[in-house]
Amino acid sequence: MAASTTSTPFEVYRFDPSKDSAPRYDRFTLDLPAHTPVLTALLKIRTENDPSLTLRYSCRSAICGSCAMLINSKSRLACQTPVGPELARHGKIVIEPMRNQPVVRDLVVDQKPFWDRYRKIEPFLKTDARDPMPVGRENPMTPEQVDRFHETPRCIACAACYSACPAVEADPEFPGPMALAKLYRFVVDPRDKDSKNRLVRIQPEGLWLCLRCHLCTEACPKDVRPSERIRDLKEMAIAAAGVSEPGSRHAVGFKDNIAEAGILNEFKLVRQTYGPMDLLRQLPQGIKVARKKPEILKKPDPIEGLDEVRAIYKALDPDAEDR
Numbered sequence: 227m228a229a230s231t232t233s234t235p236f237e238v239y240r241f242d243p244s245k246d247s248a249p250r251y252d253r254f255t256l257d258l259p260a261h262t263p264v265l266t267a268l269l270k271i272r273t274e275n276d277p278s279l280t281l282r283y284s285c286r287s288a289i290c291g292s293c294a295m296l297i298n299s300k301s302r303l304a305c306q307t308p309v310g311p312e313l314a315r316h317g318k319i320v321i322e323p324m325r326n327q328p329v330v331r332d333l334v335v336d337q338k339p340f341w342d343r344y345r346k347i348e349p350f351l352k353t354d355a356r357d358p359m360p361v362g363r364e365n366p367m368t369p370e371q372v373d374r375f376h377e378t379p380r381c382i383a384c385a386a387c388y389s390a391c392p393a394v395e396a397d398p399e400f401p402g403p404m405a406l407a408k409l410y411r412f413v414v415d416p417r418d419k420d421s422k423n424r425l426v427r428i429q430p431e432g433l434w435l436c437l438r439c440h441l442c443t444e445a446c447p448k449d450v451r452p453s454e455r456i457r458d459l460k461e462m463a464i465a466a467a468g469v470s471e472p473g474s475r476h477a478v479g480f481k482d483n484i485a486e487a488g489i490l491n492e493f494k495l496v497r498q499t500y501g502p503m504d505l506l507r508q509l510p511q512g513i514k515v516a517r518k519k520p521e522i523l524k525k526p527d528p529i530e531g532l533d534e535v536r537a538i539y540k541a542l543d544p545d546a547e548d549r
């Protein structure tokens with residue numbers, strides 16, 4: 227029996243920077259079974275309505291990573307996203323190119339910025355001339371060692387995480403979620419001889435710019451969970467290089483600050499985060515904020531239930547000294 231179909235409205239982003247002054251959205255309506263992948267629908271539009279619609283795809287099986295795009299504002303693989311749930315939730319399907327990369331045409335973006343940031347983390351095993359890789363035989367790892375990075379090889383470099391990331395949008399220094407997840411993979415690989423340097427170098431190169439919003443993990447179609455790998459990198463970076471950067475000082479200060487009173491002492495946190503020179507640079511901004519919100523200069527009273535907060539800290543780190 228043929229699957230029943232539903233009238234499905236699409237709004238598809240169209241833009242050719244070589245001749246259009248601004249993007250537009252073209253509307254199409256197709257009768258489709260709910261399980262139809264968005265990619266199949268777009269190819270139908272291209273075949274039956276508009277052969278000039280430009281998009282990128284290859285495997286149609288969630289393997290090559292080339293069909294990532296915005297589907298109702300979320301970065302997704304078009305070949306893996308069925309139209310039914312999108313229609314049920316949004317009443318239409320809006321298709322746009324990925325964010326954080328310039329549009330080449332319609333749904334095709336220029337991935338150069340994505341790959342440039344990735345290249346910066348030197349995504350390859352580094353050896354030591356004094357301890358070279360064995361030649362002519364395997365250099366095996368134990369199952370436990372492989373388990374430490376079993377998620378990251380699932381990455382298909384679709385750039386959905388990069389498109390979803392507000393830190394990428396805000397700061398050209400931020401390497402991006404995929405690059406950092408891959409960096410983690412090399413840091414924990416026992417065959418890599420540059421792990422410690424990698425952790426030291428990545429701190430000023432953008433590790434702490436991650437906003438911990440977890441949008442990358444939500445966007446990742448392969449459950450690599452980049453935000454969790456970034457969290458692991460931050461912990462390892464502190465272990466390797468100490469609390470030496472404003473980012474790491476902020477993280478540790480935040481934790482101590484909450485343990486002290488159960489509520490953030492914002493004035494103290496700024497002092498914990500910045501050294502004297504940086505503090506001076508922040509002064510004009512600090513004065514503006516303090517004028518608007520003078521209470522931040524006051525040490526906050528401990529919250530009710532501070533014992534419970536401290537019990538959580540204790541459960542997470544039983545060896546820590548009691549406060």
Ligand code: FES
Nearest residue numbers: 286290291293305
């Ligand atoms: S076409 Fe290959 S991942 Fe979608």
